[in-house]
Each structure stands twice: as C-alpha cells, then as structure tokens.
Amino acid sequence: MKRKVLFFISAGLLLLSFYMVLVFVPxxxxxxxxxxxxxxxxxxxWVAFLAFFVVFFASIGYLVKRKPRWDHVACASAEIGLVFIxxxxxxxxxxxxxxxxxxxxxxxxxxxxxxxxxxxxAYFIVRAYVVExxxxxxxxxxxxxxxxxNVPLVFxxxxxxxxxxxxxxxxxxxxxxxMMATLLVCLFAFNFFYIYLLAEVTxxxxxxxxxxxxxxKSIRRNS
Amino acid sequence: xxxxxxxxxxxxxxxxxxxxxxALKNLSLAVRPGETLAIFGHNGAGKTTLLKILSxxxxxxxxxxxxxxxxxxxxxxxxxxxxxxVSHRSFLYSSLTAYDNLxxxxxxxxxxxxxxxxxxxxxxxxxxxxxxxxxxxFSRGMSQRLAIARALLHRPEIVLMDEPESGLDSSAMDxxxxxxxxxxxxxxxxHHNLERGFQAASRVVIMARGRMFFCPDIKCSPGELxxxxxxxxxxx
Amino acid sequence: xxxxxxxxTIAAKxxxxxxxxxxxxxxxxxxxxxxxxIFNFAFGSNQQAAGLVAPGIIWVTFAFAGxxxxxxSFILEKEEDCIEGLMVAPISRESIYLGKxxxxxxFILLIQAIVIPxxxxxxxxxxxxxxxxxxxxxxxxxxxxxGTLFAAMAVSTRARELVLPVLFFPVITPVIxxxxxxxxAILDGGVLSSITQWLGIIGxxxxxxxxxxxxxxxxxxxx
Numbered sequence: 315m316k317r318k319v320l321f322f323i324s325a326g327l328l329l330l331s332f333y334m335v336l337v338f339v340p341x342x343x344x345x346x347x348x349x350x351x352x353x354x355x356x357x358x359x360w361v362a363f364l365a366f367f368v369v370f371f372a373s374i375g376y377l378v379k380r381k382p383r384w385d386h387v388a389c390a391s392a393e394i395g396l397v398f399i400x401x402x403x404x405x406x407x408x409x410x411x412x413x414x415x416x417x418x419x420x421x422x423x424x425x426x427x428x429x430x431x432x433x434x435x436a437y438f439i440v441r442a443y444v445v446e447x448x449x450x451x452x453x454x455x456x457x458x459x460x461x462x463x464n465v466p467l468v469f470x471x472x473x474x475x476x477x478x479x480x481x482x483x484x485x486x487x488x489x490x491x492x493m494m495a496t497l498l499v500c501l502f503a504f505n506f507f508y509i510y511l512l513a514e515v516t517x518x519x520x521x522x523x524x525x526x527x528x529x530x531k532s533i534r535r536n537s
Numbered sequence: 538x539x540x541x542x543x544x545x546x547x548x549x550x551x552x553x554x555x556x557x558x559x560a561l562k563n564l565s566l567a568v569r570p571g572e573t574l575a576i577f578g579h580n581g582a583g584k585t586t587l588l589k590i591l592s593x594x595x596x597x598x599x600x601x602x603x604x605x606x607x608x609x610x611x612x613x614x615x616x617x618x619x620x621x622x623v624s625h626r627s628f629l630y631s632s633l634t635a636y637d638n639l640x641x642x643x644x645x646x647x648x649x650x651x652x653x654x655x656x657x658x659x660x661x662x663x664x665x666x667x668x669x670x671x672x673x674x675f676s677r678g679m680s681q682r683l684a685i686a687r688a689l690l691h692r693p694e695i696v697l698m699d700e701p702e703s704g705l706d707s708s709a710m711d712x713x714x715x716x717x718x719x720x721x722x723x724x725x726x727x728h729h730n731l732e733r734g735f736q737a738a739s740r741v742v743i744m745a746r747g748r749m750f751f752c753p754d755i756k757c758s759p760g761e762l763x764x765x766x767x768x769x770x771x772x773x
Numbered sequence: 774x775x776x777x778x779x780x781x782t783i784a785a786k787x788x789x790x791x792x793x794x795x796x797x798x799x800x801x802x803x804x805x806x807x808x809x810x811i812f813n814f815a816f817g818s819n820q821q822a823a824g825l826v827a828p829g830i831i832w833v834t835f836a837f838a839g840x841x842x843x844x845x846s847f848i849l850e851k852e853e854d855c856i857e858g859l860m861v862a863p864i865s866r867e868s869i870y871l872g873k874x875x876x877x878x879x880f881i882l883l884i885q886a887i888v889i890p891x892x893x894x895x896x897x898x899x900x901x902x903x904x905x906x907x908x909x910x911x912x913x914x915x916x917x918x919x920g921t922l923f924a925a926m927a928v929s930t931r932a933r934e935l936v937l938p939v940l941f942f943p944v945i946t947p948v949i950x951x952x953x954x955x956x957x958a959i960l961d962g963g964v965l966s967s968i969t970q971w972l973g974i975i976g977x978x979x980x981x982x983x984x985x986x987x988x989x990x991x992x993x994x995x996x
Contacts, residue, residue: 377992432943439939443930447556453926456989457940460919463985464944471947471974475954530557594860595996618863628858630786630849632794637786644782645862671793687858 317517320510327503334496342493348412351405353496357504358402359427365395365508366430366462369437373458376451382523383516385451388458389441390515394508396434399427422473429468433461447526543606545570545695545723546591551600552747553586560586561597562747570605573717573724575734577762578744579770584727585625587744588699591725592622604695618646621693621721623701627684631673635664635683638672639690646691658686661716662709677704685713689720698726702733731766735759745769776871779864783872787846788879797842797880798887805838805888813895827898828956832949834892835885835916840938842880843920846873847928856994866991870921874986877924878917885909904959904968911975912952918979919944922986925993944982951975 335353342349368391376384406424407417418424437457444450546568553561560583568574578584589595591602593613602609604616622628629638636655643651659665662682672680681704688696696717702710714737717724728734735741743751743765750772751765791797812830816822850856859869889900889909920941927937955971 377989429943429946432939436936436939436943439932440926440930440936443932443936445931449929452992453930456922456926456992459989460922460944460982460985463981464947467947467974467978467981471950474970474974475950527557534558589996592857592861594857614863614865617861620861622861624854624857626854626857628855628861629853630790630855631852632790632849633786634793637789637793641782641786642858642862645779645859645864647863 317510317513320506320513324503324506324510327499327506331496331500331503334499339492339496340490345413348408351409353493353500355402355405355409356497357501358398358405359423360501361504361508362395362399362402362427362430363465364505365391365398365512366434366458366465368512369395369458370462373455376455377459382451383520385454386516386519386523387512388451388455390512390519392434392437392454392458393515394511396431396438398508399431399434402427403431420472420476422469422476425472426465426469430461430465433457433464437461447523542570543603544568545572545605546725547603548587548591549601549603551587551590551597551602553583553590553595553597553599559747561590564600564744564747564749566742566749566752568723568725571722571739573737573739574726575738575741576725576727576744577729577731577734577741577766577769578727578750581746582744582769583747584744585699588624588697588725588727592620592624592697593617618691619694621688621691621696623684623688623696623698625699627672627680628687629672629680629683632671634669634671635659635675636668638683639687642687643690648691651690654690655686658689658716661712662686663712678706678709681705682709682713685716689716692720694721695723696721696725698724700729701726702728702730731762732759735762743769745772776865776868779868780871780875783859783869784875784879787849787873787876790849791880796845797884801838801841801845801880801884802887804841805834805884806891808834808837809888809892809895823896824898824960825957827892827896828953828960830896831889831892831900832912832953832956834888835881835912836942836945836949838884838888839881839916839920840941842884843877843917843924843941844927844933844937846877846880846921847924848933851928860994866994867987869994870987870990873925874917874921874983877921878913881913881916882910885913898960902959904965905956907965908952908955908959908968908972908975911972911979912948914979915948915975915982916945918983918986922990922993925990929993947974947978951978 331353335350339350339353341347369388372384372388372391376388403424406427410419410424411417437454440457441450441454444453544567546566548564548566551561551564552559564583564587576584576587586595590597593609593616604619607616609616630641633641639655639658640651643655648654656665659668662685664679664682664686667675667679672683675683681701685701688698701713705713710733726734726737728737738756740753740756741762742749742753743762750769757765809830812826812834813823816826847856850859860866892898893900923937923940923944927933927940930936951971951974955968955975958968958971
C-alpha cells in the first residue's frame with residue numbers, strides 16, 4: 315500500500331518535472347537548450363550521494379545487527395546509487411562538452427563522483443567473488459563503510475589540487491525564480507523516486523534470498 | 538555436601554548455519570575436567586565445525602559456550618590462553634624453520650623459558666635433528682608432530698584436536714598421548730577410527746547431522762559404540 | 774602495552790620470513806624498477822618533461838608495488854591456515870591487524886628506500902631531503918592502513934588479484950593526489966610551509982583509515 319502511494323507521488327512529480335524542464339523553464343541565455351540537463355544533473359548527483367550514505371548507514375547496521383534486512387537495503391541502495399551516479403557522470407559529460415568544449419574536466423565534484431563510481435563498482439566486484447552469503451554481506455558492508463569515509467577526503471584533495479588552475483564557474487549570475495522552482499521540483503521528484511526504488515529493490519532482494527534458500531533446501535532434500 | 542565444579546567445557550544449544558545449511562543444530566555437551574573425550578561421526582556430521590567454534594575461530598549463530606564457567610563471548614582472550622589447538626592444517630609457516638615457528642608461537646603465548654621448552658618438545662617428538670630446517674621440507678607426519686609441539690608449548694589445560702593421529706606412525710601416536718597426559722587436563726578430539734579413538738579416550742560420543750546422536754555420561758563398551766555408530770550412519 | 778608487543782611479534786615474523794626467502798626484495802623491487810624504466814621510455818628523453826612527471830611516476834610505481842607487497846602478506850597466512858593459528862592465540866583480532874600493518878609498512882618503506890635512489894639516478898631528480906621523506910612516510914602509512922584491510926579481504930575471495938587493486942586504487946586517491954602534488958612542490962624548490970595542506974590531507978587520511986581499519990578488521994577475518 316505504502317509503495318503504491320510512493321509510486322504515484324514519484325510518478326506525478328517526475329511528470330511534473332518533465333513538463334517544467336522541457337516546457338516551463340525559459341532557455342538559459344549562454345548555453346541554450348543543453349543547459350536544461352542541469353536540472354537533472356544536480357538531483358542525480360544529490361541522490362547518488364544520498365544513496366551512498368544509505369549504503370554506509372545500512373552497512374554499519376548489518377555489521378552490528380547481522381540481520382539480512384540491513385544487507386538488502388545496503389545492496390539495493392548501492393545498485394540504485396550506481397545507476398544514478400552513472401547518469402550523473404553522463405549528464406555531466408554532456409554539460410561539459412557544450413559548456414567548455416571538452417567531454418571531461420577534472421573538476422572537484424565530477425572527479426569525486428568518478429572515484430565514487432569506482433568504489434560502487436568495487437562493492438559489486440567484491441560481492442561477486444565471495445562464495446558464502448554471509449561473508450558476501452560482511453565484506454560488502456566493509457567496502458560500503460570505508461568507501462563512504464573516503465568521499466570527503468577525495469573531494470578535499472581534488473579541490474585543493476584544482477585551485478591551482480583557473481576556477482570554472484557554473485553560472486555567472488544567480489538562478490532566476492523559475493529556474494530555482496524547476497530545480498526544486500526535480501530534486502523532490504528524484505528523492506521520492508529514489509525512496510520508491512529503494513523500497514522496491516529491497517523487497518526484491520528479500521524475495522531473491524527466499525528463492526535461493528528454497529532452491530538450496532530442495533537440492534539438499536533430493537540429493 | 539557435594540561441591541559442584543564447573544565443567545571444563547560446556548556447550549549449550551549450539552547452532553551454526555551456513556546459508557540454509559544447518560551444520561550444528563541445538564547441540565549440547567558438557568565435558569568434565571580431566572576427561573579425554575572422543576567425538577565420532579560420519580562425514581559432514583559437524584565435528585570440524587564444532588571444534589572450530591570451540592576454538593573461537595568461528596562464531597556460533599546461536600547458543601553459548603563456557604570454559605570453566607567463563608563464557609567465550611565475554612572472555613575469549615583469557616580462554617585462548619589455556620587452549621591448545623591441533624587442526625587439519627598445521628598453522629606452521631613453511632618458509633620458516635621449525636625453531637622459528639615455535640619461538641614465534643612461544644612469544645604469542647608468553648611462554649617463559651621457551652628455549653628449554655622447545656628443545657624438550659622437539660626431543661620428545663623426534664624432531665630435534667630437524668630443528669633448523671624449513672618446515673616446507675617436512676613430510677606430512679613431521680609437520681603433524683611439529684603442530685602438536687606448537688599446540689603444547691604453553692602447557693594448555695584444554696586441548697582440542699581434529700584427527701590428531703593422521704599422518705603419524707604408531708610410535709609417534711604413543712608419544713602424542715604421553716605428552717598430552719604430561720601437561721593437559723582435558724582433551725577433546727575427533728577420530729575416524731573407532732578402535733583407536735576408543736582406546737585413547739575416557740569417554741566417547743557420536744555426532745550425526747549436526748546433533749549429538751549418542752552422548753553417554755560415562756565410557757560405554759566397544760560393542761555399544763559400534764552399534765551406535767552404525768545406526769548414526771543410517772540417519773546420515 | 775602487551776597488544777603492541779604481540780603486534781610487533783607478528784611483524785617480526787613477517788620480516789624474518791622475508792630474510793629467509795628474500796621474495797620482496799627480488800620480485801617487488803625488480804618490478805618497481807621495471808615500471809620506472811618503462812615510464813622513462815614512455816616519456817622520451819625530454820629532460821624537462823621528465824622533471825615534471827617525476828613525482829607522478831614515482832607514486833604510481835609505489836602504488837603498484839604496494840599492491841604486490843600487500844597481497845603477499847596475507848597469502849602467507851592462508852597457507853596451512855596460519856591465520857587460524859593467530860586467531861586461536863591469546864591476542865586480540867586488533868593486534869593481528871596491527872601486526873600485519875606494521876609488517877606491511879616496513880616492507881613498503883623498505884621498497885621505497887631501495888627504489889628511490891634508483892629512480893633519482895635514472896631521472897636525474899634528487900629525492901633526498903627531509904620533506905620528501907616525511908611525505909613518503911606519511912603516505913606509506915596511508916597505503917598500509919587500508920591496504921592491510923583490503924588484502925585480508927581479497928585473499929578470502931575467488932579473485933584476489935582483481936579484488937585488491939579494484940578496492941585499493943579508488944580509496945587511496947586522496948593520498949596519491951596529495952603526495953604527488955606535495956612532492957612536486959618540494960622538487961620545485963618549495964619549503965615545508967608550502968605543503969602543509971597536502972600533509973594535512975595525508976595525515977587526516979592516515980588517522981581516519983588507521984582507526985577505521987583497526988576497528989573493522991575483526992569483521993573480515995572471522996569465519
């Protein structure tokens with residue numbers, strides 16, 4: 315029941331955001347149409363980092379409580395986070411190409427996100443190569459914790475590194491009212507969408523585990 | 538008025554699952570100080586898992602374990618001080634010499650005057666001549682003997698052994714038990730050979746499918762043991 | 774403290790093993806020198822370019838060499854289940870971590886002590902001053918802190934050669950960035966005061982990840 319509510323709220327907000335980004339908000343004077351990607355890029359970034367925080371929190375929860383539920387949440391949030399951060403990097407690259415003519419710049423936020431992308435991937439690689447289910451969850455939790463602690467340090471070091479180069483401004487003026495409104499709607503939409511996805515994928519993981527256990531039990535009974 | 542002494546080792550409702558596989562199910566066992574307990578059981582009965590949990594390497598998923606009244610959960614380090622463990626693998630570093638290995642473990646266990654202790658044990662186990670040879674050059678039997686020396690360095694009160702006689706010839710086996718009786722009070726070991734295990738033990742039990750199948754308080758007769766073992770195999 | 778004494782016993786055992794086998798000196802050092810030579814071919818004989826990229830090359834080399842050395846330290850313990858021998862002894866899981874950490878730190882520093890003079894020779898770059906030593910030691914502590922934790926994890930997976938680099942490289946990014954920039958600044962004639970921020974980052978990394986790894990290690994080695 316709660317999931318249905320979440321689904322409709324996020325679907326509604328997402329549709330609203332499409333309208334606002336594509337129709338409502340005026341075109342920005344410097345960058346033109348491509349600038350609209352900004353309204354997705356920022357929420358994607360926010361949710362990706364939020365998702366990773368949830369991985370961190372759930373990982374600690376798992377190590378302390380040892381209940382599979384925590385691992386399902388961590389793994390689900392990591393999967394969603396990986397998708398969001400990939401999209402964030404893609405939108406960032408499209409933005410960079412049209413704003414500065416290059417596909418990639420070593421700017422603090424992008425670089426930190428790139429490193430985070432690698433940490434997410436490491437999370438799944440470690441899990442993939444561990445045989446036992448309980449150990450898989452434990453090792454994943456360790457990666458989730460260490461990886462998250464690393465994020466602020468990466469950001470700091472890249473920021474310090476890049477201050478030695480001319481800074482790149484995102485906007486020369488502030489955000490107009492309509493732009494701010496659009497951005498906020500997108501932010502809300504993605505947040506709700508993330509929460510909805512997290513609920514769905516977590517339950518899916520619980521189901522997957524139940525199926526695995528049934529399979530194991532029946533194999534053992536028949537052998 | 539009878540004085541109740543704490544059992545040397547007490548296991549209460551121990552369980553351990555790996556995914557869906559229940560390696561140990563609600564297992565309970567009490568071992569009195571001074572007992573030499575032999576644990577028999579079919580392959581996969583859970584003997585090795587039980588020993589691993591008793592030696593604190595593995596944590597149980599349920600249940601409690603007490604050593605002389607002290608719980609493992611609270612006092613693991615203190616308990617390990619009095620524990621000697623002989624496992625399937627030797628815990629020995631192959632690139633180091635026998636002497637290096639034993640000095641290392643002596644330091645970990647705070648063994649005072651370890652030089653003499655090491656020489657004494659190596660003499661007893663017939664390894665004195667190989668003291669400065671790398672363990673990698675040892676045969677299976679020699680590593681097993683050295684592993685026993687390693688386990689007994691600190692004169693443990695309680696010794697846990699998984700198939701201790703594997704790889705040993707009969708004279709080495711005799712030395713093994715003689716050394717055990719010298720320093721250790723309580724011994725818990727597994728064995729695949731009913732006769733040999735029965736000979737060495739003061740009490741025998743049988744495990745099957747993660748549970749205690751046959752758990753008499755005092756040592757049964759060889760005939761009883763054989764019968765019980767045969768029926769334990771049927772449940773497997 | 775007894776815990777530290779036991780940790781040193783473990784580290785001393787690792788050093789003794791190296792004395793008996795000379796594995797690290799022969800394989801890792803040769804590897805490191807090879808990497809440096811290959812980099813030299815990659816950058817041509819341009820003296821100016823060599824001076825610019827020297828700090829980067831040396832730190833990338835140390836990162837790769839570090840991986841080899843870290844991997845080895847736990848492969849030793851997997852043989853004959855020696856790690857169980859450590860777990861059964863009257864020492865805390867944390868002392869085991871500290872012991873392996875000290876051993877790994879020692880070997881990383883040893884490798885650096887051998888490789889740096891070779892590097893200075895080939896690249897005509899002086900690496901012998903106190904600031905550079907400080908950077909190197911601090912960065913090595915960072916490498917060894919997470920490296921020990923990750924190596925313990927990797928050795929319990931089915932793909933240890935893949936898992937360790939995949940985990941190690943993203944997480945040590947801040948250390949690499951800081952060490953390279955700080956080294957470059959010093960080689961350019963800077964003084965200690967000019968690199969305090971970089972040292973701050975490495976120092977923060979060292980403290981955070983030493984503490985985190987120290988606390989999390991027990992979750993990795995338990996069965």
